[in-house]
Structures are given as structure tokens and as C-alpha cells.
């Protein structure tokens with residue numbers, strides 16, 4: 219399988235703050251990959267390094283098998299990038315921005331543009347400054363997909379859109395791109411959407427990629443177990459895969475990444491009066507996982523990063 223995106227020890231410092239820490243990503247062609255993380259986790263910085271807008275402090279990135287730092291114009295034309303907030307020249311009309319963008323590309327799928335304009339009920343005569351956020355996102359998507367890119371990178375494409383517009387946008391994006399076996403990398407905060415469209419997720423915590431695995435694998439692996447006691451909540455023993463524990467009154471919530479016989483035995487040793495396994499969707503799973511201690515788990519396909527600086531200590 220060919221890799222559409224590959225990064226090696228990709229690291230960014232702003233001043234003395236490390237905002238992306240030794241990122242090692244390998245994304246196969248044809249994958250819809252969602253990059254997740256709380257505000258400030260380093261998603262946009264990662265995307266900007268991938269698209270050559272920000273220079274890494276250390277490490278390197280490849281798109282479609284070529285180093286981002288020396289990407290040939292032909293390779294660049296096989297990649298589309300939709301920036302956060304969909305910045306577009308507001309004085310142009312929809313038709314004008316389409317004609318303007320078209321001039322930069324050799325390939326341009328005119329029929330696709332017409333059919334997606336029609337699908338979104340967008341008029342070519344409409345001025346961009348009069349469009350809603352959702353409509354601007356739709357125009358951006360059209361401009362991004364018209365050159366039929368092999369790789370589409372989107373930074374929080376549905377930010378600020380209402381639920382219906384968001385769903386329609388994502389569904390259209392997936393239908394159009396995936397039908398052609400293309401690769402998509404997008405960042406998002408809307409976990410319900412991610413759950414429906416992403417094959418694979420990466421979760422960044424404080425600049426570190428802590429999870430990198432199929433979406434289903436993550437959902438299945440993270441378990442919330444709620445224990446009830448008829449006495450004070452006992453001390454929780456060390457246990458592999460335990461990523462968080464909280465107690466309120468006589469209830470103890472435990473979050474595990476990987477729940478098997480060893481974890482079951484640890485739970486039983488606490489001698490609760492009741493054990494409840496709580497079902498979680500991706501949103502719950504993400505929240506529970508990201509509020510726990512910042513631990514790396516090989517379970518999710520990532521390793522603790524090493525600081526690439528010569529003589530530096532491993533990351534905390």
C-alpha cells in the first residue's frame with residue numbers, strides 16, 4: 219500500500235514551547251483520516267507543516283511520496299488544501315472565483331463543478347461577501363475538488379457550520395472524493411461527524427500524537443466501568459491500560475484503554491457491590507480519554523516520542 223502522507227519526527231517549536239512533538243504519521247492512500255484534539259493540541263500547526271505553510275523545527279514530511287520542502291509543482295497540483303475559515307476574495311462572485319482558481323490548474327473537472335454547484339443550489343452570480351459561512355465552505359470545497367486532487371487536506375472544514383449544513387458538507391465531500399479512491403486528512407472537533415466518515419483517527423494531546431488507529435478500534439478499546447461501593451471508595455491499584463479514575467461519593471469511574479481479564483481482576487479486587495459497563499460513542503470516548511493522564515499507549519499504535527534535538531531528553 220502506498221502512503222499518501224508520511225511524517226518523521228515532525229516537530230515545531232514556537233519560542234521555547236514545543237507545540238508539535240515528534241509526530242510520526244503514516245496514512246495509506248484511500249484513507250479518510252481525522253485529526254482530533256482539544257483546542258491548542260497542535261492540529262493546525264501540523265496541517266500547516268504538511269502543506270508547507272509553516273517550516274518544521276525538526277523532522278520531515280512527505281506528501282504523495284515527495285518531501286514537502288521540495289514538492290514539485292506537478293505533485294502540488296495533485297493536492298488540495300482547504301484552510302480554516304475558508305478565506306476567499308470577498309469581492310468576487312462564485313463564478314469569478316471559480317474562473318480565477320481554474321487558471322492555476324491543468325486539470326479541472328467542469329462537470330463536477332456544475333453538478334456540485336447544483337447540489338448546493340449555489341448561483342454563480344452570487345457575491346462571496348453575501349454568502350453564509352456554510353455556503354463559503356461549499357464554494358471552498360468545490361474549488362478544492364475541481365482539480366480532482368489525489369489528496370485533500372482540510373483544516374476544521376465544518377467550523378462554525380450548523381448541524382445540517384455540516385452533515386451535508388461532509389457527506390458530499392466523502393461521496394465526491396471517496397468515489398475516486400482519494401485520500402482525505404481533516405481536523406475536526408465534531409466527533410459525531412468524525413465517527414460517521416473517518417476510517418482512522420489520530421488524537422493529539424499537547425502536541426503529541428497519542429492515538430493513531432482505526433476509528434472502530436478506538437471506540438471498542440476504551441471502556442468506562444462504573445463501580446458502586448457500600449463503603450468509602452478504595453484506593454485504585456496500578457493497572458495496565460488504566461487511563462483515568464474519578465470518584466463521586468460511593469461511585470468510582472474507571473477508564474481503560476484495553477479491557478481484558480487482567481483489568482477485570484483488578485476491578486473485582488476492589489470488591490464493589492455493583493459493576494456497570496457504560497456504552498460510549500466516539501464523543502464520550504474521546505472526552506474520557508483526553509481528560510485522563512497524558513499517557514502514551516502502544517495499544518493505539520503510537521510510541522512515546524523522542525525529542526529529536528541532539529542530546530535532548532525524551533518527551534514527558
Ligand SMILES: Nc1ncnc2c1ncn2[C@@H]1O[C@H](COP(=O)(O)OP(=O)(O)OP(=O)(O)O)[C@@H](O)[C@H]1O
Pocket residue numbers: 232237255256257258259260261262263264
Ligand atoms: N504563529 C504562532 N506563534 C506562536 N504560537 C502559536 C502560533 N500558532 C499556533 N501557536 C500555538 O501553538 C499551539 C497549537 O496551536 P494549533 O493552532 O496548532 O492548535 P489546534 O489543535 O489547531 O487548536 P484549535 O482546535 O483551537 O484550532 C497553541 O498553543 C497555539 O497558541
